[in-house]
Amino acid sequence: xxxxxxxxxxxxxxxxxxxxxxxxxxxxxxxxxxxxxxxxxxxxxxxxxxxxxxxxxxxxxxxxxxxxxxxxxxxxxxxxxxxxxxxxxxxxxxxxxxxxxxxxxxxxxxxxxxxxxxxxxxxxxxxxxxxxxxxxxxxxxxxxxxxxxxxxxxxxxxxxxxxxxxxxxxxxxxxxxxxxxxxxxxxxxxxxxxxxxxxxxxxxxxxxxxxxxxxxxxxxxxxxxxxxxxxxxxxxxxxxxxxxxxxxxxxxxxxxxxxxxxxxxxxxxxxxxxxxxxxxxxxxxxxxxxxxxxxxxxxxxxxxxxxxxxxxxxxxxxxxxxxxxxxxxxxxxxxxxxxxxxxxxxxxxxxxxxxxxxxxxxxxxxxxxxxxxxxxxxxxxxxxxxxxxxxxxxxxxxxxxxxxxxxxxxxxxxxxxxxx
Amino acid sequence: xxxxxxxxxxxxxxxxxxxxxxxxxxxxxxxxxxxxxxxxxxxxxxxxxxxxxxxxxxxxxxxxxxxxxxxxxxxxxxxxxxxxxxxxxxxxxxxxxxxxxxxxxxxxxxxxxxxxxxxxxxxxxxxxxxxxxxxxxxxxxxxxxxxxxxxxxxxxxxxxxxxxxxxxxxxxxxxxxxxxxxxxxxxxxxxxxxxxxxxxxxxxxxxxxxxxxxxxxxxxxxxxxxxxxxxxxxxxxxxxxxxxxxxxxxxxxxxxxxxxxxxxxxxxxxxxxxxxxxxxxxxxxxxxxxxxxxxxxxxxxxxxxxxxxxxxxxxxxxxxxxxxxxxxxxxxxxxxxxxxxxxxxxxxxxx
Ligand SMILES: Nc1ncnc2c1ncn2[C@@H]1O[C@H](COP(=O)(O)OP(=O)(O)O)[C@@H](O)[C@H]1O
Ligand SMILES: [Mg+2]
Numbered sequence: 001x002x003x004x005x006x007x008x009x010x011x012x013x014x015x016x017x018x019x020x021x022x023x024x025x026x027x028x029x030x031x032x033x034x035x036x037x038x039x040x041x042x043x044x045x046x047x048x049x050x051x052x053x054x055x056x057x058x059x060x061x062x063x064x065x066x067x068x069x070x071x072x073x074x075x076x077x078x079x080x081x082x083x084x085x086x087x088x089x090x091x092x093x094x095x096x097x098x099x100x101x102x103x104x105x106x107x108x109x110x111x112x113x114x115x116x117x118x119x120x121x122x123x124x125x126x127x128x129x130x131x132x133x134x135x136x137x138x139x140x141x142x143x144x145x146x147x148x149x150x151x152x153x154x155x156x157x158x159x160x161x162x163x164x165x166x167x168x169x170x171x172x173x174x175x176x177x178x179x180x181x182x183x184x185x186x187x188x189x190x191x192x193x194x195x196x197x198x199x200x201x202x203x204x205x206x207x208x209x210x211x212x213x214x215x216x217x218x219x220x221x222x223x224x225x226x227x228x229x230x231x232x233x234x235x236x237x238x239x240x241x242x243x244x245x246x247x248x249x250x251x252x253x254x255x256x257x258x259x260x261x262x263x264x265x266x267x268x269x270x271x272x273x274x275x276x277x278x279x280x281x282x283x284x285x286x287x288x289x290x291x292x293x294x295x296x297x298x299x300x301x302x303x304x305x306x307x308x309x310x311x312x313x314x315x316x317x318x319x320x321x322x323x324x325x326x327x328x329x330x331x332x333x334x335x336x337x338x339x340x341x342x343x344x345x346x347x348x349x350x351x352x353x354x355x356x357x358x359x360x361x362x363x364x365x366x367x368x369x370x371x372x373x374x375x376x377x378x379x380x381x382x383x384x385x386x387x388x389x390x391x392x393x394x395x396x397x398x399x400x401x402x403x404x405x406x407x408x409x410x411x412x413x414x415x416x417x418x419x420x
Numbered sequence: 421x422x423x424x425x426x427x428x429x430x431x432x433x434x435x436x437x438x439x440x441x442x443x444x445x446x447x448x449x450x451x452x453x454x455x456x457x458x459x460x461x462x463x464x465x466x467x468x469x470x471x472x473x474x475x476x477x478x479x480x481x482x483x484x485x486x487x488x489x490x491x492x493x494x495x496x497x498x499x500x501x502x503x504x505x506x507x508x509x510x511x512x513x514x515x516x517x518x519x520x521x522x523x524x525x526x527x528x529x530x531x532x533x534x535x536x537x538x539x540x541x542x543x544x545x546x547x548x549x550x551x552x553x554x555x556x557x558x559x560x561x562x563x564x565x566x567x568x569x570x571x572x573x574x575x576x577x578x579x580x581x582x583x584x585x586x587x588x589x590x591x592x593x594x595x596x597x598x599x600x601x602x603x604x605x606x607x608x609x610x611x612x613x614x615x616x617x618x619x620x621x622x623x624x625x626x627x628x629x630x631x632x633x634x635x636x637x638x639x640x641x642x643x644x645x646x647x648x649x650x651x652x653x654x655x656x657x658x659x660x661x662x663x664x665x666x667x668x669x670x671x672x673x674x675x676x677x678x679x680x681x682x683x684x685x686x687x688x689x690x691x692x693x694x695x696x697x698x699x700x701x702x703x704x705x706x707x708x709x710x711x712x713x714x715x716x717x718x719x720x721x722x723x724x725x726x727x728x729x730x731x732x733x734x735x736x737x738x739x740x741x742x743x744x745x746x747x748x749x750x751x752x753x754x755x756x757x758x759x760x761x762x763x764x765x766x767x768x769x770x771x
Contacts, residue, residue: 303504306471309491310498311518311565321517325508 012393018386022169034139034162036128044161053154056147060127062100063093072123080109081120097121136163172387181359189364192277193342199282200338201331204289209319211290212297223294230287238351241280245272270360273353277361280348285341289334296330297323336403340396364392421482421572421605422447423468428477430463430629437463438629441477445573450599450606452616454652455626461609462501464626465575468607469496481572497566497604501578503558505550511537511561512546518569532568539598540564556587563595567602574599574606580615592619613653617641625649647768650696656725658696659736660764665691670763675731679708679758684771693771696762699725699739706755710736714750728752 036057045054062068064085072082084107094100101121104110111117128146133139136159143155176182211222229237244250247264255261267273300323308322346366349355355362355370372385423445430438437460445451453461466472468479470491479487486494505514512533513520519529537543540560550558559579566574579595580588596619599606610616616623617637624634625648633645637653644650650658663672665687670679679695681687702710715735716727719742726738726746738754746752763771 301504303500303502304506307498307500307504310469310471310496311521312492313521314492317521322506
């Protein structure tokens with residue numbers, strides 16, 4: 001039981017946890033270190049850190065101290081040269097490499113080759129840029145060392161920003177709210193779910209009822225035919241649609257023969273891309289709906305159907321007054337189940353239009369998937385993706401409750417048929 | 421309205437169920453289709469309603485040929501064995517359904533439904549759902565729904581089979597009362613001879629898709645055409661003895677039983693025959709003596725039932741007033757009332 005609960009809830013719990021972090025490929029999912037990079041300086045500047053501090057952080061300085069002398073020794077610089085540096089330049093400092101190198105060239109034992117001179121100079125370079133510090137304390141010490149009279153709070157700010165690991169944040173949600181793309185994707189998602197769902201339920205019902213009225217021989221054949229989208233593996237099914245709609249595909253050729261505009265229907269225009277996306281998912285769901293509806297239809301006592309005919313009901317009246325009321329529960333089930341699975345499904349869209357053209361057919365789940373797991377730039381934003389997924393879970397929960405209310409599920413369940 | 425079925429044949433998956441049936445239901449009468457389970461009663465009923473179609477034959481409502489019409493166009497009312505009420509509609513909507521689909525106006529529907537609900541005594545149940553009704557109440561609703569659009573014929577398929585004994589008695593007279601009040605032509609399908617005899621003007625007895633005899637209950641009882649009919653009517657049922665013709669008597673030689681054949685003279689000696697004796701025609705009084713032993717005794721209150729086993733092992737049933745009790749195993753010398761006994765040929769035809 002605990003294990004079961006675990007399997008049911010752990011993914012949701014993890015999603016919730018991830019959603020409140022800024023995890024990404026860059027941060028990794030374990031801890032990180034502290035580095036000031038050129039990029040970081042640029043974004044700090046954008047955030048309004050004063051120019052003097054930025055400059056100071058970006059510069060290197062050269063200080064002739066004991067540590068530098070030892071480093072030079074280790075780098076294999078001539079010992080006489082080192083001794084001369086120690087004697088003549090000890091405790092002096094230079095703000096640029098040119099000044100320092102000019103000074104070095106005045107020394108008698110200076111190396112003849114420029115490269116060796118640069119190596120010697122490099123040993124005394126001091127900078128925080130691109131140096132990796134394991135802890136915040138070390139980073140702050142380095143910053144204090146670099147900056148003379150930094151403005152209030154600057155060191156803390158830079159140290160925080162220089163952290164390469166992940167941190168807790170609610171930024172993900174704030175970003176989602178302010179990004180205009182979010183609203184477009186929500187629009188796409190609603191459009192997609194509503195239309196596909198309508199297709200699922202209506203076509204499913206239509207097929208089930210038509211098959212129901214067909215003589216048994218024909219109905220068996222058609223049942224299997226309508227099941228094909230459901231039993232075909234997703235990838236094959238998507239590939240089939242590609243053949244069907246791509247350049248030189250089936251639809252393309254027919255359109256050409258008929259003199260209609262022939263193009264890649266899957267990605268060529270927004271309207272055709274949406275049509276393909278809705279049909280691809282629509283047929284899978286309609287298959288599913290049909291199985292359930294057919295089962296429910298067979299469970300209607302045949303005497304009720306006979307009674308309605310004897311009472312004078314036409315086929316249509318029979319469907320409306322007898323069959324559809326019997327289908328309330330399966331319709332609720334297919335509607336809610338399909339809403340939830342459509343909300344969270346992206347595989348078919350990913351495999352067909354991949355959200356295109358542009359991002360016109362990108363839905364929430366696909367965007368979340370791309371953000372978190374499959375991204376061109378290579379920086380997978382787990383945190384942001386999880387935040388998107390969490391919103392999806394929340395929406396799903398709310399919708400489930402609404403559906404249960406709407407169809408008065410409780411009324412159906414409230415009176416147990418078997419008393420204890 | 422008079423209903424006539426002419427040369428009706430029906431086959432299910434190659435198995436003939438009804439073979440060349442002819443049947444006329446007179447205007448305003450209630451006719452019972454009586455027979456054992458599986459003999460084709462429901463098939464006949466559903467054919468009249470249009471749920472099943474005839475393979476061959478003709479169905480007339482009055483002088484209108486309805487053979488080819490779907491049930492929607494026949495104006496029949498059917499009460500199904502399990503009532504087939506619509507569970508998602510309340511009683512009012514159930515009864516109103518035939519009128520609703522005919523698109524009658526609201527006021528008419530309301531008036532008709534209330535009228536028929538009053539007739540069937542369910543006026544106070546109109547708001548309920550079928551699931552909240554007892555078996556007898558559901559039965560009344562089904563009846564009301566069948567009657568509400570004043571059908572040409574009311575068809576009842578084993579309407580009492582699902583009710584308990586007391587309700588069955590009550591609904592028996594209720595259905596008959598309503599049929600008489602409305603004057604509607606009705607067909608009642610049943611396998612229960614008591615139901616058929618007590619409710620109907622005439623009974624058609626069916627056997628394996630054929631109508632064996634059609635008559636009033638009294639005539640059918642006193643004048644059965646075959647041993648099957650004689651055996652079907654009457655409770656406890658008639659007893660049949662196997663014997664042969666011998667000198668103008670029905671004879672069972674080993675027990676020296678000889679019953680005069682009376683008017684049926686000239687049957688060749690040795691012809692196998694059956695003698696049917698109803699329980700009320702065998703007892704301490706009568707004209708042909710038979711000796712035997714009581715092998716079964718049952719008290720029914722006012723009357724007692726006995727089985728008397730004769731020396732050759734055959735059994736005669738008897739029904740006697742409870743005034744005198746015979747004990748199990750007691751030897752008796754009782755009498756057959758020979759004038760009331762039926763003589764059948766070996767294949768069951770009445771002589
Ligand atoms: N829809 C059907 N398909 C095949 N056989 C049927 C069907 N309906 C009835 N039968 C057969 O026809 C015979 C008569 O059935 P029915 O009229 O229901 O008998 P009953 O006299 O008990 O009402 C039975 O043997 C039954 O099995
Ligand atoms: Mg039947």
